[in-house]
Amino acid sequence: MVVNRRIVFNQVKATGLPEPGVTTRPEQTEIDLDNVALNGGVLVRNVAASLDPTMRNRMKGGVYFTPNYVKDEPILCIGISEVLRSELDAYKPGDLIFIWSQPLEEYSVLPRQLVEQAGRKMDVPTNGLSITTYLGAAGMAGMTAYMSIKEIIGDRLQPGTTMFVTGAAGAVGQLVVQIARQAGVKVIASAGSDDKCRFLREELGCEAVFNYKTADPFEELKKFGGERGIDFYFDNVGGTQLEAYIEHSAKYGIIVACGYISGYNADKPEDIVYPKNLFKVVTRELTYRGFIVSSFIQKHLASFLAEIPQMIADGKIKVKEDVTFGVLGAEDAFLRLFTGDNEGKVAVLIDVDHADKWNLGERKKTAKVWQ
Amino acid sequence: MVVNRRIVFNQVKATGLPEPGVTTRPEQTEIDLDNVALNGGVLVRNVAASLDPTMRNRMKGGVYFTPNYVKDEPILCIGISEVLRSELDAYKPGDLIFIWSQPLEEYSVLPRQLVEQAGRKMDVPTNGLSITTYLGAAGMAGMTAYMSIKEIIGDRLQPGTTMFVTGAAGAVGQLVVQIARQAGVKVIASAGSDDKCRFLREELGCEAVFNYKTADPFEELKKFGGERGIDFYFDNVGGTQLEAYIEHSAKYGIIVACGYISGYNADKPEDIVYPKNLFKVVTRELTYRGFIVSSFIQKHLASFLAEIPQMIADGKIKVKEDVTFGVLGAEDAFLRLFTGDNEGKVAVLIDVDHADKWNLGERKKTAKVWQ
The missing domain is CATH 3.40.50.720 (NAD(P)-binding Rossmann-like Domain)
Structure with missing residues (x-):
C-alpha cells in the first residue's frame, strides 16, 4: 500500500471566492498499486494537473455545461497521467495520457470509457519543455x-x-x-x-x-x-x-x-x-x-501541434508558469487564479518525486514542496 | 409656384416617444418648379418615403452612426423620387431614384453629390407591385x-x-x-x-x-x-x-x-x-x-433583385403594408412604429395625386388622405 494524497470537493459555495478547506479539502488515502482492480481500465500515476478558472463554476451547485463536482470525490481537472498498469490494448505501462477529466490525486484507476472518450495518448516530451507546458502554452490554454x-x-x-x-x-x-x-x-x-x-x-x-x-x-x-x-x-x-x-x-x-x-x-x-x-x-x-x-480540437489540433510547441522550444513564444509542487498545494494555487496572485499558467506537478524527468527539477530546487 | 408640404425637425427629444408637433412639425412652403436653381443637381417630386425605427435615434441629440437631424430642416428618410428636371447626365425627367436620404417633403432639389453617393436609378415597376413595396419587402426591409x-x-x-x-x-x-x-x-x-x-x-x-x-x-x-x-x-x-x-x-x-x-x-x-x-x-x-x-448591398443586391420582387409578385411572399397617403400624415405614421399600432411596413405615399400610377389607387379609395 502507498499513500494517495488528493483534493476532494467538500461543499457547494455558490458565491464569492473558493475557500481551501471549505469548498475543497485535502485527504490522504491509500492504494495498493499491485492489486487494485482495473475492471478493464488503467491504473495511472497522475503526473500534472491544470487548474483553470472554469472549474470554479462546477462548485456552485447550479447548472453548468460540465457536471458539478461530487461531494467527497476528487475534483476533476485537465491533466497528464502516466500508465502503471493497463487492461486497455491501446496503452502500456510508461505511456502518457492527456486526459480531460483527471481526478486531483496522486494515483487513479481510470475507467476504459473515460480513457477512450476523454483521453489522448501523448509522447513524452523530448524538446526540453516541462510537462506543465503541455497543460498550458502547448496544451489546452495554447489551443x-x-x-x-x-x-x-x-x-x-x-x-x-x-x-x-x-x-x-x-x-x-x-x-x-x-x-x-x-x-x-x-x-x-x-x-x-x-x-x-x-x-x-x-x-x-x-x-x-x-x-x-x-x-x-x-x-x-x-x-x-x-x-x-x-x-x-x-x-x-x-x-x-x-x-x-x-x-x-x-x-x-x-x-x-x-x-x-x-x-x-x-x-x-x-x-x-x-x-x-x-x-x-x-x-x-x-x-x-x-x-x-x-468544439474545435479535431479541426485544428494537427496544425497546433506542428506549430506551437516548437515555437516555445525555440523561444519564439515565451511562457510564464505558476507551478505548484505537490497535489496538496492545489487548493492554494486554485485560489490564486482569482486573487490575481498567480504568475502565468497555474499548474500542479503531482509527481514531484520525478521532477527531473518532467523537466522541472531545476525549479523544484527553489520551490516549496507540499507533502 | 406650387405648394410644398413637408415635415421638419423641430426639437431634440432624448427620451420617450417621438411627439408630433414637438419633435417634428408640419410646414407648408412654396417652390417654383420651373425656375428653382439646380446647381448641378436634380429637381424631384418625392413619390414615397419609408419610415423606420432607426430614424428615432437621429432625434435624440446624441452621437449616432448617422447624423442627427437639423432643426427646421425636413427630416430625412429612405425614399423614391421622380426626376422633374435634371442637370445630371445620368438622370432625365421621369426617371426614378431610390435615395437613402430623401427630405420628407413633396418636392426637393437634390445636390449632385447626394444623388451620386446615395442614389440608385430604378425602373418604374411593371410587375404590379406598389411603389411602397419597393421601400419595404422589395426594398430596404426586404434586403x-x-x-x-x-x-x-x-x-x-x-x-x-x-x-x-x-x-x-x-x-x-x-x-x-x-x-x-x-x-x-x-x-x-x-x-x-x-x-x-x-x-x-x-x-x-x-x-x-x-x-x-x-x-x-x-x-x-x-x-x-x-x-x-x-x-x-x-x-x-x-x-x-x-x-x-x-x-x-x-x-x-x-x-x-x-x-x-x-x-x-x-x-x-x-x-x-x-x-x-x-x-x-x-x-x-x-x-x-x-x-x-x-454594408452588404453591393455583395447581395443582384441576387436579391433577381429573387424577392418576383416572389412577392407571384404571391409566394406575402406583404403587409401600412401606407399613409400624404406627407402630412407622416408624423402619426412614425409614432405608430413605436406604439405597435402599425400593420406591417410603414410607408408614406407622398405623391398622392398619382396613386394609380404607383399601384396604390385602389387602396387610396378607402384611405384617409392628408392634405
Missing part, C-alpha cells in the same frame, strides 16, 4: 488561444490591426498576446498587478498595458483606439472591460468570448456587471462569439 | 432580412432548424419569417398585438406566436425550444426578449442583431433592459452579430 483566433478572427488578423486582451498575463492571455504580436497586431493588454503589466509590456511587447484594478478601462481604450476604435477584443473576463471594449470598438469589431471570470466569484448575482451598450453591437456591426476549445 | 440571413446564418438555414423572430409583424420581421419558413425552418414569432399574432400564425405559417406585451418570453421560448434550445434569433428589439433567447438558445446558436427597438424610446437610460446572462454566449458558443444592410 484555446490559437484555435479561437484562427476560427473567429481568421484572415482578419493582419499587421496594423489592433487588439485588446484581458487576463493577458494568464494562461490563455499570454499566448493570445504573442500570437497577435507575431502577426503584427498592436496589442493593448490589461492585468491585475503592475508586475504583470511590466511583464506584458517589456517581455511580450504589448504597445499599451493597464492595471484593471487601478485604471479606467474606458479611458485607456479610448486613448489607444482613437477615433477608429479597436478591431478585436479577446475577452477572458467580461463585465466592465467588455463594456469598455464595445464602447471603443472599431466598425466590424470582433469579440472572441472565452470566459467571464469577472462574474465567477460574485457575492450576489446583482454584483456581476453586464454591458449596457449592446446597441453598439448593431450599429458597429460587431461580432461577439463564444468559444470553447473542445 | 435587410434577406442579406442578413444570407450573411450571418448562411448554410445553416436548413429544414428542421428553429428560429425566434421579434418584431415579426414589422417590415423586416415579416420577410424574415417567410424566408425562414420557405427554407423549412420552424419559427416562433412575437409581436405586440393579438391581431398581429393571428396574422403571423395563420397567414405566415409560424409554428408558435406570442404577444410580448402579455406573455412571458422565457416561458414561451422554453416551451418551443425544449431541451435542445432554439437555433437562431432574429433580433429587432433587444432587451428582455434578447435575454430570453440567450437563456433558451441551442448550442452554437446565432443571433442576427438588426435593431434594439426596446431601447429607442426609454424615458431613462436605466429603463433599457440589457441581458444578464451573457456568460451563456461563452458556454453555448453563441454568435451575436450586428448587421446594417448598407
Whole structure:
C-alpha cells in the first residue's frame, strides 16, 4: 500500500471566492498499486494537473455545461497521467495520457470509457519543455488561444490591426498576446498587478498595458483606439472591460468570448456587471462569439501541434508558469487564479518525486514542496 | 409656384416617444418648379418615403452612426423620387431614384453629390407591385432580412432548424419569417398585438406566436425550444426578449442583431433592459452579430433583385403594408412604429395625386388622405 494524497470537493459555495478547506479539502488515502482492480481500465500515476478558472463554476451547485463536482470525490481537472498498469490494448505501462477529466490525486484507476472518450495518448516530451507546458502554452490554454483566433478572427488578423486582451498575463492571455504580436497586431493588454503589466509590456511587447484594478478601462481604450476604435477584443473576463471594449470598438469589431471570470466569484448575482451598450453591437456591426476549445480540437489540433510547441522550444513564444509542487498545494494555487496572485499558467506537478524527468527539477530546487 | 408640404425637425427629444408637433412639425412652403436653381443637381417630386425605427435615434441629440437631424430642416428618410428636371447626365425627367436620404417633403432639389453617393436609378415597376413595396419587402426591409440571413446564418438555414423572430409583424420581421419558413425552418414569432399574432400564425405559417406585451418570453421560448434550445434569433428589439433567447438558445446558436427597438424610446437610460446572462454566449458558443444592410448591398443586391420582387409578385411572399397617403400624415405614421399600432411596413405615399400610377389607387379609395 502507498499513500494517495488528493483534493476532494467538500461543499457547494455558490458565491464569492473558493475557500481551501471549505469548498475543497485535502485527504490522504491509500492504494495498493499491485492489486487494485482495473475492471478493464488503467491504473495511472497522475503526473500534472491544470487548474483553470472554469472549474470554479462546477462548485456552485447550479447548472453548468460540465457536471458539478461530487461531494467527497476528487475534483476533476485537465491533466497528464502516466500508465502503471493497463487492461486497455491501446496503452502500456510508461505511456502518457492527456486526459480531460483527471481526478486531483496522486494515483487513479481510470475507467476504459473515460480513457477512450476523454483521453489522448501523448509522447513524452523530448524538446526540453516541462510537462506543465503541455497543460498550458502547448496544451489546452495554447489551443484555446490559437484555435479561437484562427476560427473567429481568421484572415482578419493582419499587421496594423489592433487588439485588446484581458487576463493577458494568464494562461490563455499570454499566448493570445504573442500570437497577435507575431502577426503584427498592436496589442493593448490589461492585468491585475503592475508586475504583470511590466511583464506584458517589456517581455511580450504589448504597445499599451493597464492595471484593471487601478485604471479606467474606458479611458485607456479610448486613448489607444482613437477615433477608429479597436478591431478585436479577446475577452477572458467580461463585465466592465467588455463594456469598455464595445464602447471603443472599431466598425466590424470582433469579440472572441472565452470566459467571464469577472462574474465567477460574485457575492450576489446583482454584483456581476453586464454591458449596457449592446446597441453598439448593431450599429458597429460587431461580432461577439463564444468559444470553447473542445468544439474545435479535431479541426485544428494537427496544425497546433506542428506549430506551437516548437515555437516555445525555440523561444519564439515565451511562457510564464505558476507551478505548484505537490497535489496538496492545489487548493492554494486554485485560489490564486482569482486573487490575481498567480504568475502565468497555474499548474500542479503531482509527481514531484520525478521532477527531473518532467523537466522541472531545476525549479523544484527553489520551490516549496507540499507533502 | 406650387405648394410644398413637408415635415421638419423641430426639437431634440432624448427620451420617450417621438411627439408630433414637438419633435417634428408640419410646414407648408412654396417652390417654383420651373425656375428653382439646380446647381448641378436634380429637381424631384418625392413619390414615397419609408419610415423606420432607426430614424428615432437621429432625434435624440446624441452621437449616432448617422447624423442627427437639423432643426427646421425636413427630416430625412429612405425614399423614391421622380426626376422633374435634371442637370445630371445620368438622370432625365421621369426617371426614378431610390435615395437613402430623401427630405420628407413633396418636392426637393437634390445636390449632385447626394444623388451620386446615395442614389440608385430604378425602373418604374411593371410587375404590379406598389411603389411602397419597393421601400419595404422589395426594398430596404426586404434586403435587410434577406442579406442578413444570407450573411450571418448562411448554410445553416436548413429544414428542421428553429428560429425566434421579434418584431415579426414589422417590415423586416415579416420577410424574415417567410424566408425562414420557405427554407423549412420552424419559427416562433412575437409581436405586440393579438391581431398581429393571428396574422403571423395563420397567414405566415409560424409554428408558435406570442404577444410580448402579455406573455412571458422565457416561458414561451422554453416551451418551443425544449431541451435542445432554439437555433437562431432574429433580433429587432433587444432587451428582455434578447435575454430570453440567450437563456433558451441551442448550442452554437446565432443571433442576427438588426435593431434594439426596446431601447429607442426609454424615458431613462436605466429603463433599457440589457441581458444578464451573457456568460451563456461563452458556454453555448453563441454568435451575436450586428448587421446594417448598407454594408452588404453591393455583395447581395443582384441576387436579391433577381429573387424577392418576383416572389412577392407571384404571391409566394406575402406583404403587409401600412401606407399613409400624404406627407402630412407622416408624423402619426412614425409614432405608430413605436406604439405597435402599425400593420406591417410603414410607408408614406407622398405623391398622392398619382396613386394609380404607383399601384396604390385602389387602396387610396378607402384611405384617409392628408392634405
